[in-house]
Amino acid sequence: MRVVVFLAASLILSACSQPADRPANFASEEAAQVAPGASADSAEASAPAQAKGGAAPQAPLPVSIPMLAYSYDYAISAPPKAIRALVSRHEAACANAGAAVCQVVGSSVSEAGEDRVSGNLTLRATPAWLKGFREGLGAEAKANGGRLVRAAVESEDLSRQIVDSEAALRARTTLRDRLQGLLASRPGKLSELLEVERELARVQGEIDATQSELTMMRGRVATSQIKLTYESGSVLAPEGAWSPVGRALGDVADILAGTLAAMIRTVAVLAPWALVVGGLLWLFRRRLPRWGRKPKDAPKID
Structure with a gap:
């Protein structure tokens, strides 16, 4: 027991006896120097900054590939x-x-x-x-x-949509697991159990919908x-000096065909009415007295 107390007191005294002007990041600097992944170039680059009392340059943040x-x-x-x-x-x-x-x-x-x-x-x-x-x-x-x-x-770019959907999926999955644990470990009133089951069904539906959206977006990224x-x-015909003449002749043919089609339509529309009007005129001429004709003189009797 006395040995344990003596060792603890020695550790405390040695910690307090450290010089006050020692840099606060001395331990981290030593760890960086002895780290197996540190290279000699990075150590030489960080030495001037440390000598001036400045902080060591931070490594650049990893950049994700856009989806x-x-x-x-x-x-x-x-x-x-x-x-x-x-x-x-x-x-x-x-x-x-x-x-x-x-x-x-x-x-x-x-x-x-x-x-x-x-x-x-x-x-x-x-x-x-x-x-x-x-x-x-x-x-x-x-x-x-x-x-x-x-x-x-x-x-x-679907990167943000995919990342947001994945985060929402993780949150809803955690909530679903908690609801399942609550339903299994804390039996209560029937109304409370039904409320938990309804909430669990709603969360599961949102999880399924989010998984479907993620599948579709990942499929769009994986295929084009x-x-x-x-x-x-x-x-495809090469353009030449006589190309405008050829186009003009083609336009003339289209215009003639369109005019002929319009005439045929006009005849088709007016022909029935011409027959009806002609029949009515013929009927009136048969039934009514002829207009403008003088009556015949009656025969003289001797």
Whole structure:
């Protein structure tokens, strides 16, 4: 017992006998010098600052990688006969990659005439597969007599939404666990138990909704969406000196066709009324005396 007291008193006296002008961060500096992860360059860089009495520079805070959702928009102009083949080929390429790599969101082809064909294709795929697919679009369009007329990319930063949703999910999960423990360990009145069960069901519903939102946002970050628009027309023809004449002739044909269509519609609208009005006039001429005609003179009797 006396030995223990003596050792405690010795420790207290040794602590009090330390010099007063010793820096407060001396222990931390010694620990930094003997730390296994410290490098010689960092020790030399911090030595001048410590000699001047300044604080050692702090390490930069880690920067998190932004979670971006990318979407691409491409337009291809090609001959009318090549539109349907391009849409089918791109859709088949996505299907052959597998559902885990690429998925077809939407596909359509419409025709407004033999020379007016358009199509739309929307895909969602992994960035690695989509990179190779996008790089080959221009060459594939050129091989089919077309060209790439638009290429655009947009991104949406979902970092804050994902972080906030994860924090809300952790808080609601903690609350759910507490409610479950309260329901299991503290039996009380029936009304109190029902109130706890209702609150537990509400919290569980919020947890499920938050998990669904997180799954959707993480899926948007893990995959990218690309929208392809296919158009046919005269945009592929090279522009020359006589191009305005060709466009003017095309306009003349459109104007003549529109005028003829308007005349046909006019005749179709007026023809029934002309028949009705003509029949009524003929009926009146038969029933009523002729207007402006003098009556015949009566025969003279000798």
